[in-house]
Amino acid sequence: MIASAKEGFWNKLQAIDQRILYVLIIVVVALPLLRPLSLPITVTSATRTAYEKVDEYSGPGSVIVIAYEFIAGNWPEMGPIAVAMTQHLFRKPDIRIILLAMGRDQGPILAENTLKYIDEMGKEYGEDYVNLGFFAGAEAAMASFASDIPGLVKKDYYGTPIEQLPVMSGLNDLNDIDMFLCLWSGTPGWGEYLRQWQTPYGITVIGGTLGINGPGAQPYVSSGQLKGLVVGLRGGGEYEKLIGKPGEATSGLDAVSTTHLLIIAFIILGNVGYFAGRKRTGGEV
Amino acid sequence: MSLLKGKQIPIGITLVVGLMMIVNYYFGAALPAVKSTTTLIQNWTVIVAAFALIIGLINISRIHINHLLKRSKGQWFFSLWCLAIMYIMIALGLFGTTKNPGYQWLYNYVFLPVDATMYSSLAFFISSAAYRAFRARNVESILLLSSGVVIMLMNAPIGEIIWTGFPVIGDWIMSVPNVAAQRAIMICVVMGSVSLGLRTLLGMERGYLGREE
Amino acid sequence: MALISHQSGLLTLIIICGAVLYMIYRARQGLESEVRRVAGIDVIDEAIGRSTEMGRPVHITNGLATLYSSGSPQTIAGLSVLSYVAKKCAQNGIPLITTIYVPETIPIVMEMYREASVLAESPEWFDDYNIRYMSSHRFSYATGVQGVLQREKPAASFLMGSFMAEALIFAESGYLAGAMQVAGTAATSQIPFFVAVCDYTLLGDELYAAGAYLSQDAVQMASIAGQDVGKYLAMILLLVGLILSAMGSDWLVNILKL
Numbered sequence: 001m002i003a004s005a006k007e008g009f010w011n012k013l014q015a016i017d018q019r020i021l022y023v024l025i026i027v028v029v030a031l032p033l034l035r036p037l038s039l040p041i042t043v044t045s046a047t048r049t050a051y052e053k054v055d056e057y058s059g060p061g062s063v064i065v066i067a068y069e070f071i072a073g074n075w076p077e078m079g080p081i082a083v084a085m086t087q088h089l090f091r092k093p094d095i096r097i098i099l100l101a102m103g104r105d106q107g108p109i110l111a112e113n114t115l116k117y118i119d120e121m122g123k124e125y126g127e128d129y130v131n132l133g134f135f136a137g138a139e140a141a142m143a144s145f146a147s148d149i150p151g152l153v154k155k156d157y158y159g160t161p162i163e164q165l166p167v168m169s170g171l172n173d174l175n176d177i178d179m180f181l182c183l184w185s186g187t188p189g190w191g192e193y194l195r196q197w198q199t200p201y202g203i204t205v206i207g208g209t210l211g212i213n214g215p216g217a218q219p220y221v222s223s224g225q226l227k228g229l230v231v232g233l234r235g236g237g238e239y240e241k242l243i244g245k246p247g248e249a250t251s252g253l254d255a256v257s258t259t260h261l262l263i264i265a266f267i268i269l270g271n272v273g274y275f276a277g278r279k280r281t282g283g284e285v
Numbered sequence: 286m287s288l289l290k291g292k293q294i295p296i297g298i299t300l301v302v303g304l305m306m307i308v309n310y311y312f313g314a315a316l317p318a319v320k321s322t323t324t325l326i327q328n329w330t331v332i333v334a335a336f337a338l339i340i341g342l343i344n345i346s347r348i349h350i351n352h353l354l355k356r357s358k359g360q361w362f363f364s365l366w367c368l369a370i371m372y373i374m375i376a377l378g379l380f381g382t383t384k385n386p387g388y389q390w391l392y393n394y395v396f397l398p399v400d401a402t403m404y405s406s407l408a409f410f411i412s413s414a415a416y417r418a419f420r421a422r423n424v425e426s427i428l429l430l431s432s433g434v435v436i437m438l439m440n441a442p443i444g445e446i447i448w449t450g451f452p453v454i455g456d457w458i459m460s461v462p463n464v465a466a467q468r469a470i471m472i473c474v475v476m477g478s479v480s481l482g483l484r485t486l487l488g489m490e491r492g493y494l495g496r497e498e
Numbered sequence: 499m500a501l502i503s504h505q506s507g508l509l510t511l512i513i514i515c516g517a518v519l520y521m522i523y524r525a526r527q528g529l530e531s532e533v534r535r536v537a538g539i540d541v542i543d544e545a546i547g548r549s550t551e552m553g554r555p556v557h558i559t560n561g562l563a564t565l566y567s568s569g570s571p572q573t574i575a576g577l578s579v580l581s582y583v584a585k586k587c588a589q590n591g592i593p594l595i596t597t598i599y600v601p602e603t604i605p606i607v608m609e610m611y612r613e614a615s616v617l618a619e620s621p622e623w624f625d626d627y628n629i630r631y632m633s634s635h636r637f638s639y640a641t642g643v644q645g646v647l648q649r650e651k652p653a654a655s656f657l658m659g660s661f662m663a664e665a666l667i668f669a670e671s672g673y674l675a676g677a678m679q680v681a682g683t684a685a686t687s688q689i690p691f692f693v694a695v696c697d698y699t700l701l702g703d704e705l706y707a708a709g710a711y712l713s714q715d716a717v718q719m720a721s722i723a724g725q726d727v728g729k730y731l732a733m734i735l736l737l738v739g740l741i742l743s744a745m746g747s748d749w750l751v752n753i754l755k756l
Contacts, residue, residue, distance in 0.1 A: 073404035257443035341601035403637035477703025
């Protein structure tokens with residue numbers, strides 16, 4: 001009786017209603033957002049390297065391109081990275097910033113969203129920065145931009161002819177761009193820019209991407225094709241700390257900590273139930 | 286007429302266009318005519334794909350209008366909502382462009398939150414997968430689970446508070462075994478895609494044209 | 499600017515293509531190549547058989563990559579699997595529901611359904627209601643597929659193509675619907691989720707080999723053997739590069755950058 005009761009317990013534990021797990025997830029995500037734990041955030045070498053490289057390649061007179069290659073659904077994770085890195089660049093004096101997208105049609109809207117969160121530090125639209133909008137064609141558009149900017153770019157996101165935008169003057173091809181900040185969440189994204197921009201032109205690229213893309217992008221950091229990489233909400237929080245402007249990532253990292261602990265607890269509990277159940281049934285599942 | 290009914294024409298087009306793309310990639314600088322032709326073809330592709338959206342629109346409309354007409358139980362009101370919101374956004378976008386205040390409102394206050402919600406629902410699926418499916422059945426799965434746990438604790442600020450070794454080990458896992466495995470998979474994927482591409486160009490891979498046997 | 503771009507890449511491509519063509523030539527001469535069994539492909543028939551016995555439909559989806567993107571090989575490979583699955587479902591008389599993200603594949607899938615119904619001599623099997631375009635937006639597509647899995651409760655679900663975040667949504671929804679799931683993708687970020695949740699997973703180049711494997715044509719199988727030459731070449735370059743780097747030489751790196 002006792003043996004079968006214990007068997008029943010382990011089987012029940014393994015077949016627990018999913019909704020109990022979901023409620024626990026909701027609780028551990030919501031609680032730290034409502035009552036912050038303010039856990040300290042240490043800046044890792046990866047994010048610090050990305051920050052330093054952005055500093056190094058955005059000196060006075062440089063021209064920077066930022067590509068917003070993610071979708072609205074990625075905003076909770078990519079938004080803080082985009083805001084922090086864009087803010088970092090907007091603080092730089094005497095630089096030209098070009099915002100665009102070639103893989104994701106939502107890019108220009110998300111670029112506009114990003115600008116709402118930053119202090120533009122007196123930079124003027126058209127003089128110091130411009131939103132060129134979305135260029136359809138992914139790799140074809142990237143190849144065209146790289147070889148002939150005036151040939152591809154006729155007007156900005158708002159329909160203003162390029163001739164009326166001093167920020168674009170003198171830019172002929174990718175050799176006139178000093179640094180490329182690639183913010184991507186999937187495909188089209190970094191892979192396409194790697195083939196059409198980084199490999200043929202050797203342009204300096206700093207990346208920002210989702211946590212799930214981090215492992216896949218590591219080979220490019222190791223090989224130097226990506227000079228720096230900011231990954232996930234953790235990377236966004238670290239970058240916010242580096243620029244001294246805590247934002248959504250900083251406030252969200254407490255929830256990341258509690259949620260990760262809960263997931264680990266689920267893995268351990270699930271395996272305990274699995275092995276205990278196996279032991280009871282003599283090794284059969 | 287048998288030539289039109291057979292697969293020879295699509296295979297022939299695939300071979301010619303595929304070869305042009307390859308020649309353009311490697312010899313484009315020396316052959317400006319090929320470069321301009323392939324650019325033109327790539328532009329056509331984008332235009333054709335845009336027209337394909339109309340086919341998609343017709344497909345969705347047929348399916349959901351069918352549900353509406355049949356008053357499919359538990360479905361017809363969702364179909365009504367889907368069609369209504371789809372055509373409203375199309376109308377606003379077409380006649381007012383994406384900068385139309387109505388389109389912007391629907392995008393910022395309906396689409397964006399719903400999109401983020403769907404992405405966030407992954408947290409629930411990961412939790413149920415973690416509980417149910419992540420089992421340490423053998424050596425490989427033990428390695429997978431333990432490295433996963435270390436990486437999770439590396440990414441969470443609380444990991445360093447528990448033990449300062451987690452970020453160090455996690456960093457090593459990301460920089461060494463992870464990079465090695467990613468490179469290996471990338472190389473294998475590239476080899477596979479070259480082989481698939483060659484079979485497609487030669488007309489041997491015809492599965493995407495439908496089975497003949 | 500050099501007349502030939504990416505010279506080292508061109509040379510590598512010539513070597514690999516040469517190897518594949520040589521293996522195809524050998525197969526045409528009657529010298530068959532041995533290709534290891536891939537469990538995820540072998541089980542396709544079993545999954546369809548399961549659906550037939552249970553009287554439930556089969557579901558298949560081909561992922562996110564458009565036909566003009568860098569992920570298009572995954573979509574082409576997925577379509578090859580789809581045509582095979584369509585043929586088998588038509589023979590067994592069970593519905594096949596295809597959920598679509600890439601609208602330009604709609605006519606291709608329709609043609610596959612039509613041909614499958616003709617080959618099976620059951621024209622009534624063709625029902626274009628089962629070809630369902632969801633959306634060209636990722637999470638709208640994910641929601642739609644999730645709904646199909648939960649409402650239609652297929653007994654087998656094939657996820658063949660390029661996927662991103664929605665991979666786990668599909669896999670979990672398929673599990674909750676009680677479907678036997680076979681997934682195949684070259685997207686390295688999603689492989690772990692498929693491996694953990696699905697019954698069988700095709701990793702990377704196994705998906706690309708699926709079309710050739712399912713055809714059971716010796717000549718096509720030989721092309722799978724040919725691609726192994728590329729892998730041996732990569733291993734040799736790695737070893738040589740390792741030795742040269744240890745000696746402080748950048749010679750091979752500079753050659754490969756050409």
